[in-house]
Amino acid sequence: MYDSQTTRHPDFTFLDQPEFKLKFATGADLASMRFYIGGMHCAKCVHRLEDLSVSVPGLLSLRIELGKDVAYVEIDPERACFSQVAEQIARLGYQPIPLEHVTTHEEAQKNEGRKELIRLAVAAACAGNIMTFSFATYFGAEEWALAFRWLSFLLYVPVVSYVAVPFYRGALQSLRQRQISIDLPMAVASLAGFLFSTFELAAGRTDVYFDSLSGFLFLILSARWIQRRMQRAYLRPQELHETLQLQRVRKIGPQSWEWTPVDTLEVGDRILVYANETLPADAQLLSSKAYFSLAWLSGEAKAKTFLKGAVIPAGARLLAGEAQLTTERPLEETGFGKILDEVRKFSLSQNRVVLRADRWAQWLLALVFAIGLVFLAVYWHISPQQAVQRSLALIILACPCAMAFGAPLALAVSLRRAQKAGLIIRNANVFEKANAVQTIFFDKTGTLTDTDLKYSGNPFIVPQVYQKIVLSLENESLHPIAFAFRQCFSQNTLPPIDNFQETPGIGVSGYVYGKYYELKKNTAASEEISCTLFEDQVALIKFTFEAQAKSDCSATLKNLRSKGYRTVLLSGDESGAVARLARELDFKEDDIISGASPAEKAMVVAKTPHSMMVGDGINDSLAMIQADVGLAVSGGMETALKTADVYLAEDGIHGVEALLSTSREAFSLLRQNLYISAIYNVLVGTLALMGYVNPFVAAILMPISSGFILFSTWLRGRS
Amino acid sequence: MNILYIMIPVSLMLGFGFLAGFIWSVQSGQLDDTETPACRILEDKDK
Numbered sequence: 001m002y003d004s005q006t007t008r009h010p011d012f013t014f015l016d017q018p019e020f021k022l023k024f025a026t027g028a029d030l031a032s033m034r035f036y037i038g039g040m041h042c043a044k045c046v047h048r049l050e051d052l053s054v055s056v057p058g059l060l061s062l063r064i065e066l067g068k069d070v071a072y073v074e075i076d077p078e079r080a081c082f083s084q085v086a087e088q089i090a091r092l093g094y095q096p097i098p099l100e101h102v103t104t105h106e107e108a109q110k111n112e113g114r115k116e117l118i119r120l121a122v123a124a125a126c127a128g129n130i131m132t133f134s135f136a137t138y139f140g141a142e143e144w145a146l147a148f149r150w151l152s153f154l155l156y157v158p159v160v161s162y163v164a165v166p167f168y169r170g171a172l173q174s175l176r177q178r179q180i181s182i183d184l185p186m187a188v189a190s191l192a193g194f195l196f197s198t199f200e201l202a203a204g205r206t207d208v209y210f211d212s213l214s215g216f217l218f219l220i221l222s223a224r225w226i227q228r229r230m231q232r233a234y235l236r237p238q239e240l241h242e243t244l245q246l247q248r249v250r251k252i253g254p255q256s257w258e259w260t261p262v263d264t265l266e267v268g269d270r271i272l273v274y275a276n277e278t279l280p281a282d283a284q285l286l287s288s289k290a291y292f293s294l295a296w297l298s299g300e301a302k303a304k305t306f307l308k309g310a311v312i313p314a315g316a317r318l319l320a321g322e323a324q325l326t327t328e329r330p331l332e333e334t335g336f337g338k339i340l341d342e343v344r345k346f347s348l349s350q351n352r353v354v355l356r357a358d359r360w361a362q363w364l365l366a367l368v369f370a371i372g373l374v375f376l377a378v379y380w381h382i383s384p385q386q387a388v389q390r391s392l393a394l395i396i397l398a399c400p401c402a403m404a405f406g407a408p409l410a411l412a413v414s415l416r417r418a419q420k421a422g423l424i425i426r427n428a429n430v431f432e433k434a435n436a437v438q439t440i441f442f443d444k445t446g447t448l449t450d451t452d453l454k455y456s457g458n459p460f461i462v463p464q465v466y467q468k469i470v471l472s473l474e475n476e477s478l479h480p481i482a483f484a485f486r487q488c489f490s491q492n493t494l495p496p497i498d499n500f501q502e503t504p505g506i507g508v509s510g511y512v513y514g515k516y517y518e519l520k521k522n523t524a525a526s527e528e529i530s531c532t533l534f535e536d537q538v539a540l541i542k543f544t545f546e547a548q549a550k551s552d553c554s555a556t557l558k559n560l561r562s563k564g565y566r567t568v569l570l571s572g573d574e575s576g577a578v579a580r581l582a583r584e585l586d587f588k589e590d591d592i593i594s595g596a597s598p599a600e601k602a603m604v605v606a607k608t609p610h611s612m613m614v615g616d617g618i619n620d621s622l623a624m625i626q627a628d629v630g631l632a633v634s635g636g637m638e639t640a641l642k643t644a645d646v647y648l649a650e651d652g653i654h655g656v657e658a659l660l661s662t663s664r665e666a667f668s669l670l671r672q673n674l675y676i677s678a679i680y681n682v683l684v685g686t687l688a689l690m691g692y693v694n695p696f697v698a699a700i701l702m703p704i705s706s707g708f709i710l711f712s713t714w715l716r717g718r719s
Numbered sequence: 720m721n722i723l724y725i726m727i728p729v730s731l732m733l734g735f736g737f738l739a740g741f742i743w744s745v746q747s748g749q750l751d752d753t754e755t756p757a758c759r760i761l762e763d764k765d766k
Contacts, residue, residue: 043758050759066754110751117745125738129731144723151727 012086014259024098035071035096123163126155127214134211152210164190189396212698219706223405227412269327279316283325290323292316393693398685406673406709414666421658422650430645433628434663438610444571446616449547453484456546472497473508552652602626680705
């Protein structure tokens with residue numbers, strides 16, 4: 001939802017006010033701030049932005065972190081202010097969004113990341129050196145074998161006492177919750193393997209597993225590290241959870257207006273709203289007239305005219321000009337506030353990722369433990385030492401670790417691919433659900449079409465005289481139709497107009513060259529948006545308007561249909577306006593639903609299994625929640641991020657296709673990883689129980705499956 | 720093979736020397752952002 005008429009940059013002056021500074025700025029004298037900057041992608045962007053610190057006086061530093069799309073800004077409060085910096089950034093064509101400081105969380109995450117990296121480095125150093133020693137032993141350094149085994153033991157001490165700590169912690173935690181987690185066999189393997197090998201070493205035998213265990217722990221740790229790192233960098237939009245626009249409002253004081261946080265707004269306060277802004281409270285109109293879009297409520301794009309004294313519901317978007325209002329009811333008590341609340345609660349409860357692969361891994365794990373115990377009990381009578389050794393080998397070797405990290409790793413890689421395709425994904429569950437999608441619902445206005453109206457006829461065949469008359473009549477108007485006229489007709493000189501009158505909801509009229517002209521909106525419900533020019537009560541010419549379909553719609557829809565998806569047009573607009581677009585985009589007769597309110601949309605979507613909802617704003621948000629996959633198109637970022645699972649960062653809807661193909665890729669990768677680990681587990685488990693696993697076999701087998709999964713995932717992630 | 724008495728401690732010292740260096744670089748924040756610095760050097764500031 002963006003009105004191309006207003007190219008004015010957003011107003012950032014609120015950033016200099018103390019109450020907002022406290023919210024966003026950090027540091028001793030509140031001189032630092034973070035901005036999320038949408039639209040950065042290359043080295044050029046980094047330079048253009050970072051060079052601002054040279055050209056803007058008082059800007060001490062501006063550093064970009066590309067992976068997170070964040071700019072760290074530090075200013076000298078005496079010489080510069082944040083609003084200047086934000087404005088400069090906006091002037092370069094980016095959209096800076098100040099980020100609320102979440103210092104503790106952010107710092108904790110950074111420290112956590114560093115600690116993990118150090119742990120990984122220690123694991124690598126120890127495992128690498130142990131491997132060197134043991135391979136030398138296997139390949140015949142007989143006289144040094146004993147010394148090498150003791151060196152391995154020494155090098156394994158930091159592994160068992162430091163590197164493996166996260167596994168112990170995870171195992172304990174899962175035991176406390178009476179669950180089996182993948183950390184459990186790792187902890188058992190690390191500790192039991194250490195005790196067993198140390199015992200063997202002390203007894204002068206050669207069955208030591210330091211090499212295989214350390215190598216294996218290192219591989220698992222690196223897989224986890226890669227996965228966490230990708231998620232941390234690419235799931236970031238979660239941090240943008242608050243809609244910025246609804247945080248502040250222009251409150252009119254005795255002299256002029258100033259930004260005020262919405263939550264401090266009181267009933268009776270006078271507020272000022274500009275074009276394209278959303279009303280943050282139910283409010284009574286003080287200006288003589290204003291055009292608002294109630295799209296969130298009704299789902300239709302048409303402008304509604306309000307006159308002085310009317311109460312306008314929160315969530316209405318002012319279409320043009322500016323409006324003054326008096327607050328009647330604060331946001332949280334309004335219908336809009338309640339929807340927002342519902343949506344917020346829902347998205348909070350939805351964040352847990354439960355994967356089927358995880359559950360399989362847990363079952364397999366329980367199975368491996370059970371087999372191990374049964375074997376131990378049965379074989380004890382034959383040879384206690386062999387029984388312990390073989391069942392231990394089974395638990396260590398056949399634990400489905402590869403399965404457990406193969407799945408999240410596949411998802412992490414897919415998240416990265418999705419990000420490159422211009423998708424912002426909030427929830428990794430999306431891939432699993434998107435893979436099952438059969439029916440795709442599309443909202444019309446703002447999703448398949450641009451929000452601006454366009455004259456649908458050929459402007460060149462409209463006689464010049466009429467063009468001039470229409471433009472004079474519409475000269476002052478802020479109605480969307482007026483903007484459409486101004487865009488397609490251009491005349492240098494406009495005839496003067498007498499006795500001009502604008503009747504909201506009907507049209508404009510006035511005398512030009514002594515004749516009485518009227519431009520009246522056609523109100524028939526089934527009609528497309530249109531108006532007719534009358535000369536002395538005689539209809540002269542009819543103008544119809546339409547919202548233009550986005551350029552990639554037709555191709556994307558065609559591709560989706562050829563892949564067997566059912567595409568449904570689900571619109572709040574009237575059937576007349578919907579029908580033309582549906583024809584243009586080849587929707588089937590049964591797959592067109594028009595005149596649906598947000599609640600009805602949600603119901604239709606909820607009744608359809610395996611559904612995906614593609615929408616653009618708060619009016620689709622209920623449907624997006626109900627759908628298995630909610631996808632928001634570019635433009636409505638602030639509201640969309642809260643409700644949708646996926647947000648398209650690029651214009652158009654081709655991202656829908658990208659999402660579906662990425663999901664399919666993700667699942668084939670997932671399946672591949674699962675197959676590899678399943679085959680490995682069965683094979684190695686059998687070998688272990690039959691007693692064929694000695695330290696040398698373990699040293700080769702253990703890293704193979706993990707390493708192979710890591711490698712193949714990386715390989716496919718690159719292509 | 721007596722040379723091994725020297726070579727093994729040396730190799731271990733080298734290895735753990737590099738590990739110490741890596742830990743220092745992580746803790747001083749050099750690896751917090753691995754993407755942007757690569758872009759910074761691409762443009763000549765003096766032109």
